[in-house]
Amino acid sequence: xxxxxxxxxxxxxxxxxxxxxxxxxxxxxxxxxxxxxxxxxxxxxxxxxxxxxxxxxxxxxxxx
Numbered sequence: 663x664x665x666x667x668x669x670x671x672x673x674x675x676x677x678x679x680x681x682x683x684x685x686x687x688x689x690x691x692x693x694x695x696x697x698x699x700x701x702x703x704x705x706x707x708x709x710x711x712x713x714x715x716x717x718x719x720x721x722x723x724x725x726x
Contacts, residue, residue, distance in 0.1 A: 670709075670710040671700065671702075671707035672707060672708045672709075672710065673705070673706075673707060673708075674688045674689060674706060677697075677713055680713050681713065681717060688708075691716075692706065692708075696721040697721060698712045699712070
């Protein structure tokens, strides 16, 4: 990914599309800490580098 692409933020819907998973799976991953996100007001956004990390490494639930 280029510099400009690495600064992009994805909505949970777009992240789900990019990773070919359900939107509820994205929210589950955010809830259990396996997917890093930022909050802007009341909206959650996932950085492009996090999408790339999940796509290449996969996601595992963090220990509670």
